[in-house]
Amino acid sequence: MNLSYIHHVAIIASDYEKSRHFYTELLEFPIINEVYRKERESYKCDFKVGESQIELFSFPSPPKRPNQPEAAGLRHLCFGVTDIEQTVSDLKKKGIRCEEIRSDPYTGKSYTFFKDPDGLPLEVYER
Structure with missing residues (x-):
């Protein structure tokens, strides 16, 4: 097995625009790619963090996280x-x-x- 680095971390935001501004403008992570996935009513924005990435997602009304993988x-x-x-x-x-x-x-x-x-x-x- 060759697990040599972390490719990305995924975050689901409750307010996509607010979180996008935080990560791109305040933390200054450059955007790699941003798409709107109509079928999921979801934005996805990839930021570059060194050799890794953060994936920022939006979903309509994400639940608070008890343990679901699609929760904030x-x-x-x-x-x-x-x-x-x-x-x-x-x-x-x-x-x-x-x-x-x-x-x-x-x-x-x-x-x-x-x-x-x-x-x-x-x-x-x-x-």
């Missing part, structure tokens, strides 16, 4: 950064509230969390 939510998504202080400063300048920077007790690396428009937890972790 994820545990958290973590982005590696080289300078966490600068990243947090950049996020705050864009009106994104971050938790205090903490230190991983096992690696000594710094990390913190912030949230997307649906309240999904996003993490930045200093490499």
Whole structure:
């Protein structure tokens, strides 16, 4: 088996336009492709994140996530950064509230969390 990298993470937004703006304008992820899937009444937008991607979906009235695969939510998504202080400063300048920077007790690396428009937890972790 050759599972060598994560290709993408999929997120279902409750407000597609708000989430699209957050990921493209505030986090500055470039759009790879965006389509409207009429048969599912669903938008799908792919963003480039380093060598990986985020797939952002819309669905009419997605249920809150107890455990269905087509519901809004994820545990958290973590982005590696080289300078966490600068990243947090950049996020705050864009009106994104971050938790205090903490230190991983096992690696000594710094990390913190912030949230997307649906309240999904996003993490930045200093490499």
